[in-house]
Amino acid sequence: MIEFEIDAYLFSKALDAVSTINKEPAIIFEPLGMSIVAPSADQVHLIQLSLKASEFDVYDVEEKRHKICFDTDPLQKYMRGVKGNVMITIDKSQVTLMLPSKYGFKTFDTPLLVDLPSTLTPSKIPYDSICKVEIGALLETIRDAGILDSEYIWFEVNDDNLDAVIKGMKGTARNTIEVGKGIIKSGFGANSRFAVIAKNFSIAVRAGEAFTSIIRMSFAEQLVPIRFEFQVPFDGVLGTYLAPVIDPEVG
DSSP states (O other): OEEEEEEHHHHHHHHHHHHTTOSSOEEEEETTEEEEEEEOTTSSEEEEEEEEGGGOSEEEOOSSOEEEEOOHHHHHHHHTTOOSEEEEEEOSSEEEEEEEETTEEEEEEEEOOSOOOOOOOOOSOOOOEEEEEEHHHHHHHHHHHHHTTOSEEEEEEETTEEEEEEEETTEEEEEEEOBTTTEEEEEOOTTOEEEEEHHHHHHHHHTTTTTOSEEEEEEOSSSOOEEEEEOOSSSEEEEEEEOOBOOOOOO
């Protein structure tokens, strides 16, 4: 049996983040903390949220590694608006929540799922470009792609800036995200360039929107997954991987 106690707001936001990609994530328990790993059905996205044991008021797990899976949807709805700590117990067949209510406390059970999603995350990727960027700059690019009805967004390094090139049915645009404005810190490789499907990019960026206004992007000239690491207000890491597409011609 696994038992842990954590702030209800933090756990609810964690479920909100991963459910942008998959409402049936794998949750891995280890002595040092917990990780939630959620791949998309088409394997284009993968999100990993890690919480260290220090974030839990109670964290009672065995020495060995455990992996479970459940539907986040009923938990998200049940916990909405809850203030205080929630106690969560996991046995062989179900998850049990005990959480405070206005009139005392509530308990809620939901079954574990048998099928576990993949928990493999990319490692040792040869990134040559890294930048810290305001999430608002990327959301503006996503909005403009929607206005122009663009399927793709192309990103390319331009000196110390990052250009987002948008070409759609209703026109073209180039959004330059400048150092000191949208870009907080950068370390770009000279030829770094990648293309993404606008819809997929939106999902990857919005995964951390509830937590932060800053994203650390890592990418490369080679065709490797783009990594988004979100600055989060807890002892842990929220990261998303997004597969790029074979670069279409900008035209």
